[in-house]
Amino acid sequence: MPELDYTAQLARFVHQSRWHDLPTAVQREGVRALVNWVCCTYAGASHPSVQSALATLEGLSSDSTCTVMGCDRRLDPLGAALVNGLSASAHAFDDAHLQTVAHPGAPTLAALLAHAEQYAVSGPDFLHALVLSYEVQCRLSCALAAPPAHCDLGRYMTGVTGAVGVAAGVGKLMGLSEQQLAWAMGLGAVQASGLRVSHGTMACAFIPGDAGRNGLLAARLAANGFTCHENALAANHGLLPVLGDPANPEMLTDRLGQHWETMNVSLKPFPSGCLTHAVIDACLALVRQYHFPSDEIVRIDLQVHRLALELTGRQEPQHSYDAQASLQHWAAAVLHYRRASLSEASEDSVHDPAVISLRQRVQATVSDELESDEARLWVTLRDGRRLEASAMPCIGSPRRPMSDADLQAKFLDLTAPVIGPARASLLSEYCWSVSSAIDVARAAPGFWGQLR
Known part of the structure; x- marks a missing residue:
């Protein structure tokens, strides 16, 4: 039997992965990623870029299924994924894969929550999809930007790899087959975008939000039989050959399931690049x-x-x-x-x-x-x-990560001014305990989700 290509290997890994097989530290990092995303999203909800996007999308939204975090508003799933991803990125306070300057949290959590508000998803399944999305994004980012790979610095990595990882994570929740997961990641890849010329403008935070929306759309399309090249990541004219100068596709599968690149994602202690x-x-x-x-x-x-x-x-x-x-x-x-x-x-x-x-x-x-x-x-x-x-090194880096206490302090600092200290404390309890949730959409009543 011929060896599977790179995209197929990733698809098989995502398809076969099980939550209970993940190292405890990786599972815990999934919880921390959610806690961090929620507080950043609440802090960003009143940002002018978010309000502009919300006003735009309300005129385009087909329904009001999903929560816009920090606002008394709802949008369709694609719109909510975009706006919540934008909110999480608005103050540049989210997270970072330092080696490649990718930011997987904003697109991933925004898309996963939009999906979970439509379909029942348990806490462990939600966190598992989160970790898989991060892992695919970070490995693909390394294949483009971690030496010996190289790509143009003008590429905003979150826009390039974000939709691919999100498609894998949402696809996992949807129970897609290996074939469908390969299509989903390919559909995420053909939407790759994002230029650093966006820095210094509202468009900088739009890119992660757009990546979340694009990844959610890619998974939904693949679920309905919408096809893509089966090796869109590494085939001739695929993502890595086109954008890499050169790329290093081996990073996609090197020690896959043993080494977790997810653990090199840092939660930001400061609201800046x-x-x-x-x-x-x-x-x-x-x-x-x-x-x-x-x-x-x-x-x-x-x-x-x-x-x-x-x-x-x-x-x-x-x-x-x-x-x-x-x-x-x-x-x-x-x-x-x-x-x-x-x-x-x-x-x-x-x-x-x-x-x-x-x-x-x-x-x-x-x-x-x-x-x-x-x-x-x-x-x-x-x-x-x-x-x-x-x-040497700085706080927040993979070599010196924020502690749970640091993260809790950040959470309360960002959410209390928006919803008050008592509700901020309650919301933090919901977030820290999400791994025990039977249904994520009902895991934080009064903050997100609705009774189905």
Whole structure:
């Protein structure tokens, strides 16, 4: 019998995978991913980009089956998947596969929840589909962007690989055959999109939302016999050969089921691009150790990874969208305000004269010795002192992940201002206990789902 092609191997893995065979740590990470997504989605629900998208889709929605998180509104499944994915990404506070700068959480959870509000899905099945979606996305992202693979940095990886992983996850919930799963992933692949030119605009958060919608659509099409090339990921003119320069398709199946790339997805401790986090963490370490007014700073020197400077080196951000991916802004804002919250990502922070002045004193250089989750910082003061701090690695990276306590604090910080402390605490209990849910749509009454 000939060896299965790459897409077929992934389809067989997804089809044959069982929740009870997953390592305990991987199962737990699925729960943490849900907790993180819910709080990010609530925090993003009032964002102008979300409100604009919601106003648009309400005029196009065919029914009101699914919850729009954080809003007293409902949309059809595809619309809800898009808007909830957009909400989760709006503040760049979601998650990241640091090596490839992919963000699997926003598209995955938005699509899975939309499906679960239509069809009964148990907690373990929901979390299993989540993990499989993450695994497919991250492996495909590695096949495109992790050395020795290479692709154009202008590709926004979540838009390229997100729909493929979501199609696999939703397809698993639907009980698709191996053939149908291959079609579903292929249909996700032919919708690959996403350009980094979107950074600094509302379109940046649209891309993960669109990936969730596209993946949900791909799985539903495949379930109804809509075909695609059986090896759309790796065949000639398929996703990897077209976008890779070169690609490394072996990453799709290397130690499949033994090594879990899902565990390299980091939950974000700061509302910004993941490549700014090492700088933020180093700045926080400095202000915790030393006390000085920010107007005494005459120079800020940063050493960062090459990708950090290339993708987030924005000396003069013009607005909050720019600031999400500006290491200069975050260095200045943290050194001035001595914290790194949503407030420091706001328009007020971007246009604060003190922050603007500090940004102009930031000098950032590349160090080949540093990993993408590392940074060094030196601050020179008017009195001649030169203060030093570093993040080696930063909080939130796979080598130093957020603890459950850190994640719970983030959850309450983001949800309490929206729904109040008591309801935020109740919602967190629902999320942490989702693995025992008989029906996910009924697992958080008053927050999502409806009685069927």
